[in-house]
Amino acid sequence: MKIRLTENQYKRLLSEQETSEELIDYDGVHKKMGKKIDKFISKLFIHIFETDKITPQTMEGPYEYGYKSLVKIISEVGDYNRHSSLILAHNYIKYFDLIKNGDVENLIGKPLEYYALFKVDVPLHYTGEVTGTGYGSIEGYSTSPDKFFDQIERGEFDINDVDVNPEEEKDQIYWHLDDDVTRDQIFNDFDKLIDKEEITWGQWY
Amino acid sequence: MVLRLTEGQYKRLLSEDNKSFLDGEVDFRNISNKVDRFVSNCFEYVFKLGKSIPDDPPYTLYTKLFMDEFSLTESESVLLSHNYIKLNDKTGDFKKFIGKPLEYFGNFSWSGFFPVSAYVSGEIAGEFTGYATTPEEFYSQLEDGEYENFIEKGGVEYNDYDLNWEYDNDYVGDSLENQLSGQDKEDVIDDITIGE
Numbered sequence: 001m002k003i004r005l006t007e008n009q010y011k012r013l014l015s016e017q018e019t020s021e022e023l024i025d026y027d028g029v030h031k032k033m034g035k036k037i038d039k040f041i042s043k044l045f046i047h048i049f050e051t052d053k054i055t056p057q058t059m060e061g062p063y064e065y066g067y068k069s070l071v072k073i074i075s076e077v078g079d080y081n082r083h084s085s086l087i088l089a090h091n092y093i094k095y096f097d098l099i100k101n102g103d104v105e106n107l108i109g110k111p112l113e114y115y116a117l118f119k120v121d122v123p124l125h126y127t128g129e130v131t132g133t134g135y136g137s138i139e140g141y142s143t144s145p146d147k148f149f150d151q152i153e154r155g156e157f158d159i160n161d162v163d164v165n166p167e168e169e170k171d172q173i174y175w176h177l178d179d180d181v182t183r184d185q186i187f188n189d190f191d192k193l194i195d196k197e198e199i200t201w202g203q204w205y
Numbered sequence: 206m207v208l209r210l211t212e213g214q215y216k217r218l219l220s221e222d223n224k225s226f227l228d229g230e231v232d233f234r235n236i237s238n239k240v241d242r243f244v245s246n247c248f249e250y251v252f253k254l255g256k257s258i259p260d261d262p263p264y265t266l267y268t269k270l271f272m273d274e275f276s277l278t279e280s281e282s283v284l285l286s287h288n289y290i291k292l293n294d295k296t297g298d299f300k301k302f303i304g305k306p307l308e309y310f311g312n313f314s315w316s317g318f319f320p321v322s323a324y325v326s327g328e329i330a331g332e333f334t335g336y337a338t339t340p341e342e343f344y345s346q347l348e349d350g351e352y353e354n355f356i357e358k359g360g361v362e363y364n365d366y367d368l369n370w371e372y373d374n375d376y377v378g379d380s381l382e383n384q385l386s387g388q389d390k391e392d393v394i395d396d397i398t399i400g401e
Binding site: 023045055067084086090113114115116117119120121122123124125126127128129130131133134135136137138139140141142143144145146149150153155159173175177178181182183186187190194198199200 | 212227262271283287308309310311312313314315316317318319320321322323324325326327328329330331332333334335336337338339340341343344347348350353355356357363365368370372373378379380385388393394397398
């Protein structure tokens with residue numbers, strides 16, 4: 001059967017195709033997977049649900065504890081590469097209601113939504129503790145040097161006028177991310193710091 | 206009345222020091238090393254002020270009073286405060302102590318090494334990563350402060366001048382113990398100086 005298209009219909013279909021392919025084939029490793037759920041994927045999803053009982057609730061939490069196990073199962077059972085498996089894992093959640101009902105027919109043909117790791121450059125704020133040695137004096141009120149010595153032994157003194165020379169200790173700074181300050185800066189200077197155009201795809205890991 | 210002295214008594218009186226404390230180490234302008242009429246009057250005046258006295262009063266309770274009322278220096282006032290507490294038998298009579306030695310009480314210091322620490326902050330170039338369906342969605346996630354991970358790129362840039370150093374109190378005691386245990390007590394005492 002031949003279908004006759006108007007010029008507008010033809011252009012729209014062309015652009016739809018281009019957009020979808022650009023997403024799905026972003027890194028050229030998704031040849032095996034189409035843009036929609038096919039029979040194999042729908043059966044794979046239902047098999048995973050019946051076998052591993054993975055639900056959206058069991059996947060809540062950070063990526064490491066949620067998606068990772070599902071991605072691994074899809075990759076092993078379906079023989080997909082890891083990026084394709086991540087996209088399928090995302091769509092497993094998206095179409096979970098159909099999957100749990102074993103609705104193969106309704107699953108087939110559903111569009112696969114792209115899902116990937118994105119990244120953007122920002123300054124990270126770090127805080128570190130640096131240690132050193134200071135030369136100074138301890139002081140205390142007393143009736144004689146001997147009594148003051150006893151006070152020092154008991155820890156009864158004030159430290160005064162420490163002259164610090166940290167030069168030798170510079171390399172021993174223990175840095176850690178100051179998450180609050182970093183988040184505050186992103187929040188306060190969002191428009192200045194983050195340009196939507198600079199968001200890129202992250203390295204899959 | 207005329208007293209006749211032996212040569213020994215005469216020499217002893219000449220050399221007798223009524224002024225300084227700690228074998229001549231400390232000297233005060235306004236007070237001697239004994240309770241005199243001025244000091245006893247000061248003590249009685251302070252007593253009459255009726256300042257309520259705790260069981261074990263700190264000398265600082267009276268220091269400002271001696272400074273303000275009698276125009277004494279802080280060091281003199283600290284010493285008199287200590288002796289006022291020591292001699293106060295709650296009778297209000299301090300004249301009976303005239304001629305008695307005043308005990309030195311002042312600030313001593315000893316120099317040594319102390320562990321210190323400071324916090325330093327800096328910036329590092331890095332990237333935030335997160336999972337999303339589109340760059341726009343990831344942008345929205347960032348706006349909400351949501352991100353999956355961060356990756357450092359390069360080293361931390363920071364300024365190490367003008368650091369706010371603090372004594373590392375957890376280690377001051379250990380450090381001091383180590384320094385004292387490595388020296389003779391007499392040597393340490395010799396190094397103790399009288400502070401301001």
